[in-house]
Amino acid sequence: MSQDTHMTPELSEGTVQQAEHGSNFPPFDVTTFEPQLVWLLITFGILYYLMSKIALPRIGTVIEERRDRIADDLDQAAQFKQETDDAIQAYETALAEARGKAHAIAQETRERLSAQTETKREALEAELAKKVEEAETRIASTKDAALQNVRTVAGDVAGAVITQLLGDDADAAQISQAVDAAMNQEG
Amino acid sequence: MAADQAQGGFPVDPIHQFQIQTLIPLDFGGIDASFTNSSLWMVITMFAVTAFTIFAMRGRAMVPGRMQSIVEMSYEFVANMVRENAGSDGQKFFPFIFTLFMFVLFANLFGMFPYAFTVMSHIIVTFALAMTVFIGVTLVGFAKNGLGFLKLFVPDGAPGALLPLVVLIEIISYLSRPISLSVRLFANLLAGHITLKIFAGFIITFVSTGSVLGIAGAILPMGMIVALTALEFLVAFLQAYVFTVLTCMYLSDALHPGH
Numbered sequence: 001m002s003q004d005t006h007m008t009p010e011l012s013e014g015t016v017q018q019a020e021h022g023s024n025f026p027p028f029d030v031t032t033f034e035p036q037l038v039w040l041l042i043t044f045g046i047l048y049y050l051m052s053k054i055a056l057p058r059i060g061t062v063i064e065e066r067r068d069r070i071a072d073d074l075d076q077a078a079q080f081k082q083e084t085d086d087a088i089q090a091y092e093t094a095l096a097e098a099r100g101k102a103h104a105i106a107q108e109t110r111e112r113l114s115a116q117t118e119t120k121r122e123a124l125e126a127e128l129a130k131k132v133e134e135a136e137t138r139i140a141s142t143k144d145a146a147l148q149n150v151r152t153v154a155g156d157v158a159g160a161v162i163t164q165l166l167g168d169d170a171d172a173a174q175i176s177q178a179v180d181a182a183m184n185q186e187g
Numbered sequence: 188m189a190a191d192q193a194q195g196g197f198p199v200d201p202i203h204q205f206q207i208q209t210l211i212p213l214d215f216g217g218i219d220a221s222f223t224n225s226s227l228w229m230v231i232t233m234f235a236v237t238a239f240t241i242f243a244m245r246g247r248a249m250v251p252g253r254m255q256s257i258v259e260m261s262y263e264f265v266a267n268m269v270r271e272n273a274g275s276d277g278q279k280f281f282p283f284i285f286t287l288f289m290f291v292l293f294a295n296l297f298g299m300f301p302y303a304f305t306v307m308s309h310i311i312v313t314f315a316l317a318m319t320v321f322i323g324v325t326l327v328g329f330a331k332n333g334l335g336f337l338k339l340f341v342p343d344g345a346p347g348a349l350l351p352l353v354v355l356i357e358i359i360s361y362l363s364r365p366i367s368l369s370v371r372l373f374a375n376l377l378a379g380h381i382t383l384k385i386f387a388g389f390i391i392t393f394v395s396t397g398s399v400l401g402i403a404g405a406i407l408p409m410g411m412i413v414a415l416t417a418l419e420f421l422v423a424f425l426q427a428y429v430f431t432v433l434t435c436m437y438l439s440d441a442l443h444p445g446h
Contacts, residue, residue: 025202026309027377032207033311034219039226040315043233047290052282055240059262062247062255069249 147183154179198391201384205308205377224304225312228297232306235297236289261289265431272435276442283323284438287316288431295376295423299416307426308376310369317369320434328441339444368433375426379419386411 026032158175162168211222240261243254251259265285269277291307298305307313328336340357341350389408393401 026205026207027373028310029207031219032223032225032309035209035213035221035223036207036225036309036311037315038215038218038220039222039229040312043226043229044286044290044316047233047236048283048286050237051240051286051289055237055244056262056282056285058244058247059240059258062244062251063259063262066249 151176151179151183154183197388198395199384199388201381201388204305204380204384207309225306225309228294228304228306232290232293232297235293236286239293240289261285268432269435272432273439274442277435277438280327280438284431284434287320287434288427291316291372291430292424292427295427296420298376298380299419299423305376305380307372308380310373313369313373314365316430317365317372320368320437321365324434324437324441327438328444331442332444336441336444339440364433364437368430372426372430375422379415379422383412383415383419386415 155172155175158179159169159172162175208224209221210224210227213220213222239254240258243258246252246255248255262285265288266278266281268288269281269284273280294306297303298308328339332338340354340361342353342357345353386408390405390412393405393408395401
C-alpha cells in the first residue's frame with residue numbers, strides 16, 4: 001500500500017504529461033509519425049499528379065506558344081522591313097529615272113525651241129537683208145537719176161550761161177565734157 | 188505548464204504551436220491515418236498550390252495577367268534551377284522538383300500565418316521528403332549508370348594509400364545526405380518559430396508588470412518580432428529553395444557520377 005502510494009504520483013504525472021502532449025517535444029513524438037506520413041503521401045502524391053499531368057504541361061504550352069508567337073512576329077517584322085526597303089529602293093529608282101527623263105525632255109525642248117528661233121531669226125535676217133539690198137538698189141538708182149538730172153541741168157545752165165556771155169551757142173560736147181570733169185572733181 | 192504560468196513563469200509555451208492535434212480520428216487497416224492539424228495544413232497547401240498553378244493559368248493568355256505572370260515566373264525559376272544544376276537530362280524530373288519546391292514553399296509560407304500549423308517543423312515530414320529524394324536519386328543513379336554509379340564514391344586523383352579512407356568518407360557523406368537535408372529544413376523552421384514565440388512572450392511579461400517602464404520595455408521585443416517575421420519569410424523561401432537546389436545537385440550526381 002505504501003509502495004503503491006509512493007509510486008502513484010510519479011506515474012500519474014508521467015501519464016498526464018503523456019496525455020497532454022504525447023511527448024515533451026512534439027516533433028519527436030513517435031505516435032504522430034504515422035498520420036503525418038500517411039497525409040504527406042496523400043497530399044504530396046495528389047499534388048505531384050496534378051502538377052505533372054495538368055498544371056506543368058499547361059504552363060509549358062503557354063510559354064512555348066508565346067515564344068513561338070514572338071519568334072513568328074519577329075520574322076514577320078523582318079519580312080515587312082525587307083518589303084519596305086524594297087519599296088524604298090524601287091521608289092528611288094523610279095524617281096531617278098523620272099528625273100533623268102524630265103531632264104532629257106527639258107533638254108530636247110530647249111534645243112527644239114532654240115532651233116526654231118534660229119530658223120526664224122535667219123529667215124528674218126535674210127528678209128531684212130533682201131529689203132536692205134532692195135532699198136540700196138532703189139537709193140542707188142534714185143541717186144543715179146538725180147545725178148543724171150543734175151548733169152542735164154548743169155549742162156543746160158552752162159549752155160545758157162555761155163550763150164548769155166558770148167552770145168553764141170556753145171559746143172554741147174565741150175560743155176558736157178566740162179560738166180563731167182567738174183562733177184568728177186567734186187567727187 | 189499551467190502550474191508554471193501560475194507561478195509567474197514564462198507566459199507562452201513556445202513548443203505548444205508544434206503539437207499535433209487530432210481533428211478526425213481515422214484508421215485504415217491498422218494504420219493510423221487520423222486527420223490532424225498537420226494534415227489540414229498539408230491539404231490546404233495542396234489546394235493552394237493547385238489553385239495557384241491551375242486556376243491562375245486557366246486564361247492561358249498570350250499576354251499574361253498578374254497571377255499568370257507569377258505562375259510562369261515560378262515555372263521558369265524551377266526550370267532554370269533544374270537545368271543549371273542537373274543538366275538537360277534532369278528535365279525528366281522537373282515535375283517532381285517543381286512539386287517539391289511549391290509544396291515546401293507554400294507550407295512554409297502558410298506557417299507564417301498566426302494560428303497556422305507549420306508542416307515542415309516536424310522532422311518526420313522533412314525526413315520523409317529527404318528520404319524520397321535520397322532513395323529516388325540512388326535508384327536513378329543505378330538505373331542510369333549501373334555499377335558505374337559507384338564511381339561517385341571514388342574521386343579522381345585521390346592518392347592510392349588514402350583511397351580506402353576517402354571512399355569511406357564519401358560513402359558516409361552520401362549516406363548522411365538525407366539527414367542533413369531534412370534536419371536543415373526542420374531545424375530552421377522550428378528555431379525560427381520558437382524564437383518568434385519567445386519574443387512574443389517577453390512582450391507579455393513586460394506588459395503584465397503594468398508599470399510604464401515595463402510597457403516601454405516591451406517595444407524592444409516588439410521590434411525584434413517585426414524584424415524576425417521578415418527574416419522568417421526569407422527563411423521560408425530560402426529553405427524551400429535550398430532543399431530543392433540540393434535535390435537538383437544530388438540528381439546531377441546520380442546522372443553524371445563521373446564529375
